Amino acid sequence: MTSITLPKGQNSLERYNLTSPGYGGYRPSRSFTRQVYAAAHVVVDPAAETDPWTANPALDWEATMAYRRHLWSMGFKVAEAMDTSQRGMGLDWPSALELIGRSLEAARDVPGADLASGAGTDHLTDHLTDFSDLTLDDVRRAFIEQIEAVEKLGGRIILMASRALAAVATGPDDYLKIYGELIDGCREPVILHWLGEVFDPALAGYWGSAQIDACADTVLSIIQANPPKVEGIKVSLLEKRYEIDLRKRLPEGVLMYTGDDFDYPELMAGDDTHFSHGLLGIFDSIAPVAAQGLERLAAGDTAGFLEILEPTVPLARKIFEAPTQFYKSGVVFLAWLNGHQDHFTLVAGLQSARSIRHYGEVFRLADRAGLLQDPDLAARRMAQLLAVYGIEADA
Numbered sequence: 001m002t003s004i005t006l007p008k009g010q011n012s013l014e015r016y017n018l019t020s021p022g023y024g025g026y027r028p029s030r031s032f033t034r035q036v037y038a039a040a041h042v043v044v045d046p047a048a049e050t051d052p053w054t055a056n057p058a059l060d061w062e063a064t065m066a067y068r069r070h071l072w073s074m075g076f077k078v079a080e081a082m083d084t085s086q087r088g089m090g091l092d093w094p095s096a097l098e099l100i101g102r103s104l105e106a107a108r109d110v111p112g113a114d115l116a117s118g119a120g121t122d123h124l125t126d127h128l129t130d131f132s133d134l135t136l137d138d139v140r141r142a143f144i145e146q147i148e149a150v151e152k153l154g155g156r157i158i159l160m161a162s163r164a165l166a167a168v169a170t171g172p173d174d175y176l177k178i179y180g181e182l183i184d185g186c187r188e189p190v191i192l193h194w195l196g197e198v199f200d201p202a203l204a205g206y207w208g209s210a211q212i213d214a215c216a217d218t219v220l221s222i223i224q225a226n227p228p229k230v231e232g233i234k235v236s237l238l239e240k241r242y243e244i245d246l247r248k249r250l251p252e253g254v255l256m257y258t259g260d261d262f263d264y265p266e267l268m269a270g271d272d273t274h275f276s277h278g279l280l281g282i283f284d285s286i287a288p289v290a291a292q293g294l295e296r297l298a299a300g301d302t303a304g305f306l307e308i309l310e311p312t313v314p315l316a317r318k319i320f321e322a323p324t325q326f327y328k329s330g331v332v333f334l335a336w337l338n339g340h341q342d343h344f345t346l347v348a349g350l351q352s353a354r355s356i357r358h359y360g361e362v363f364r365l366a367d368r369a370g371l372l373q374d375p376d377l378a379a380r381r382m383a384q385l386l387a388v389y390g391i392e393a394d395a
Contacts, residue, residue, distance in 0.1 A: 002017070002018045002375050002376055002379050003015055003016060003017045003018065003379075004016055004018070004363075004382055004383060005386070005391065005392065006360040006363065006364065006386075007356055007357045007360045007386075007391065008360070009357075013391065016364060018367050018372070018375045018378075018379060019367055019368060020366075020368070020370050020371070020372045020375050021370070021375075022372060022373055022374050022375050023288055023370065023373055024373075025073075026074060026288045026291055026292060027073060027074065028074060028075045028292075028294070028295045029295065030295060030298050030299065031075070031298065032294045032295070032297070032298050033294075033298045034268055034275070034276075034277045034294060034297065035077070035232075035255060035257070035277040035278070036075070036076050036077065036277065036278045036279075036280075036283065036290075036294060037076065037077045037078065037079040037115075037116065037257065037278065037279040037280070037283070038071045038076040038077070038078060038079065038280065038281075038283035038284050038287060039078075039079040039082040039083070039084035039085070039279065039281045039283070039284060040067060040068055040071060040078050040079070040080065040084060040085060040284055041067070041085055041086075041284055041328060041331050041332050041335065042057075042059055042064050042091060042099065042347060043059065043060040043063035043064045043067065043332075043335075043340075043341045044057060044058065044059060044060065044345050044346060045058045045059060045060040046058075046343055046345040049345075052090075052347070052348050053348055053349065056092055056094065056095055057086075057090055057091055057092070057095055057348070059095065059099070059347075060341070061102060063340070063341050063342075064099070064102075065102060065103070065106045066340070067335065067340055067341075068080075068103055068106060068107075068113075068115075069110060069113075070287070070340065071283075071284070072107070072110045072112070072113040072114075073110075074287050074288065074291040075112075075291055075294070076283060076291070077114040077115055077116070078103060078107075078113075078114070078115040079115070079116060079117075079118070079158060079279050080099065080100050080103045080115045080116070080117040080118065080155075081096040081097075081099050081100050081117050081118045082158065082160070082193075082281075083160075083195065083199065083200070083281070083325075083328075084281040084284055084327075084328060085099065086328055086346065086348065086350065087118060087120070087122060087160070088120075088122050088163070088200070089325065089328070089347075089348065089350065090346070090347035090348030090350060091347055092122070092123070093122055093123035093146070094123075096118070096122075097146075097149055097150070097153075100117040100150055100155055101153045103115055103117075104117075104153055104154055104155055115155070115156075116155070116156040116157065116158050116191055116231075117150050117155040117156065117157065117158060118158045118160045118193070119143065119146040119149075119150050119157050119158065119159060119160060120142075120143065120146060120159075120160035120161070120162050121142035121143055121146070121162040121163070121164045121165065122160075122163070123142065123145070123146070124138060124139070124142040124164050125163055125164045125167075131163075131164060131167035131168060134167065134168050135168065136165075136168055136169070136174055136177075136178065138164070138168075139162060139164045139165045139168060139178065140181065140182075142162075142164065143159070143162070143178070143182050144182070144185070147182065147185070147186060151186070151187050156188050156189075156190075157186050157188070157190045157191070158190065158191045158192075158193055158234070159179070159182060159190050159191070159192055159193055160193045160195075161193050161194065161195040161200070161203050161206055163200070163202040163203065165178060165206075166202060166203050166204065166205060166206050167202075169208060170208075171208045171209075172207065172208035172209065172214070172221075173208070174208065175206075175207050175208050175218055175219075175222065176221060176222060176225075179192075179222045180222065180225055180226070183222070183225075183226050183229045183230060184226060184229065186229065189228065189229050189230055189231040190229065190230060190231060191230075191231050191232050191233065191234055191257065191279070192219065192222070192223070192230065192232070192233040192234065193233075193234050193236075194206070194207070194215075194219060194233060194234065194235045194236065194259075195234075196236055196237040196238065196239075198237070198238050198322070199236055199324050199325055200325055201325075207219055212237070212239075212242050213245075216242065216245065216246050216249075219233065219246075220246065220249055220250070223250065223251060223254055224251060227251040227252075227253065227254055228253075230254050231254070231255060232254055232255030232256060232257050232277065233246075233250070233254070233255075233256065233257065234257040234259045234279040235256065235259055235260070236259030236260065236261075237259075237260070238260055238261070238262050238320070238324070239260075240262075240263040240266065240267055243256065243258060243260060243267060243276065244267070244274070247274050247275075247276060248274055255277050256274075256275075256276045256277065257276065257277045257278060258277070258278055258279070258280065259279055259281075261280055261281060261282045261316045261317075261320045261327070262313070262316065262317055262320065263313075264276075264278060264280055264282065264309070264313075264316070265293075265305070265306050265309035265310055265312075265313065266306075268297070268305075269297070269302050269305060269306055281320075281327060281328075281331060282312070282316040282319065282320070282331075284331050284335070285315070285316075285319065285330070285331050285334045285335070285366075285371065286312045286315070286316070286369070286371060288371070288373075289308060289309070289311075289312055289369065289370060289371055290309065290312070293305045293308035293309040296308060311368060311369040311370070312369045312371070314365050314368075314369075315362065315365035315366055315368075315369050315371065318330070318358070318361055318362055318365055319331065319362060321358075326350065326353035326354060328346060328350060329346060329350055329351050329353050329354045330354065330358075330359075330362050332344065332345075332346050332351065333351070333359055333362060334362070334366055334371065336381060337363070337366070337372060337377075337381050337382065338371075338372065338373040338374070338377075338378065339373060339374060339377055344381075344385060356385070356386065356389045356391070359382075359385065360382075360386075363378070363382050366378075
């Protein structure tokens with residue numbers, strides 16, 4: 001049995017015995033009955049980084065594309081250039097557009113591969129701390145610039161929540177105006193993106209109100225104005241009742257994509273009349289287990305789906321704990337533990353955003369959820385990280 005010394009509590013250590021048997025490659029034998037997008041992370045090239053905080057990020061394109069092929073092989077679609085890829089937290093728009101182009105090219109060589117890509121306004125505000133000089137027309141033109149760039153590459157659009165729009169909009173009518181024009185102008189149906197302030201404090205009051213119910217009315221009005229042009233809406237509020245209420249009100253054919261990384265099994269299982277599909281950052285980390293659960297769900301075994309997915313929830317809640325915007329570090333940490341990249345480094349050095357105690361608990365919970373592909377490799381790599389922090393792991 002593999003064991004390792006891990007931090008426990010304040011200034012204490014424990015000998016932890018791993019329980020995970022590991023797993024091999026998993027390929028589902030049937031199509032899923034839910035649409036499932038994994039918001040995928042990017043792999044940095046630490047040897048090529050010159051100034052991680054201020055320069056354009058240096059990415060390891062081979063490893064980044066390999067991870068997308070890993071997700072596609074298990075039946076997931078990819079939500080490209082979203083916040084999981086550190087969009088707005090180190091990944092700039094030129095790098096994001098190159099990422100989208102490379103992913104679209106890679107998908108052409110993978111049977112059944114599919115992706116949708118984030119278009120927003122981050123190039124407008126990447127280097128701004130004061131948005132007071134921006135106008136609504138600036139935001140509109142910035143959205144259109146990114147939409148046209150993605151569509152020129154052949155991509156489908158996820159309309160990302162915009163910090164700039166949150167800063168300049170004066171009320172619901174501004175959102176109705178901007179989104180109405182953007183949706184109408186897109187070539188294919190779009191996915192809307194409701195990212196709550198728990199993920200990004202700069203998005204407080206998005207849709208024109210501090211009241212969630214009023215925001216839901218506004219976004220529903222946007223969808224109802226042109227439902228054939230809306231594939232669905234991703235709701236990331238980490239409060240399931242808002243998602244449940246809104247999905248009951250969606251027009252027929254418009255999908256609810258849960259972005260709730262705390263309650264995704266229950267929301268995707270649904271009830272007799274309503275359920276959510278998935279567009280989740282946690283799918284990046286739990287894909288092999290989630291695919292097994294989704295296969296059970298496709299076979300009509302809802303209880304089996306929940307049984308498989310529920311052990312992943314404590315892990316997801318740890319990775320996405322407050323301050324939630326730093327969840328990317330946990331996602332990349334697991335990719336490193338499982339051998340999908342040969343270092344634990346994030347764009348902008350964001351691996352420093354969480355403590356060694358946090359990573360120790362993520363390690364435990366990943367083991368208990370059966371998410372360590374090779375427990376011996378994971379333990380060796382955890383020992384390397386602990387040594388950087390001055391902790392003798394003796395793995």
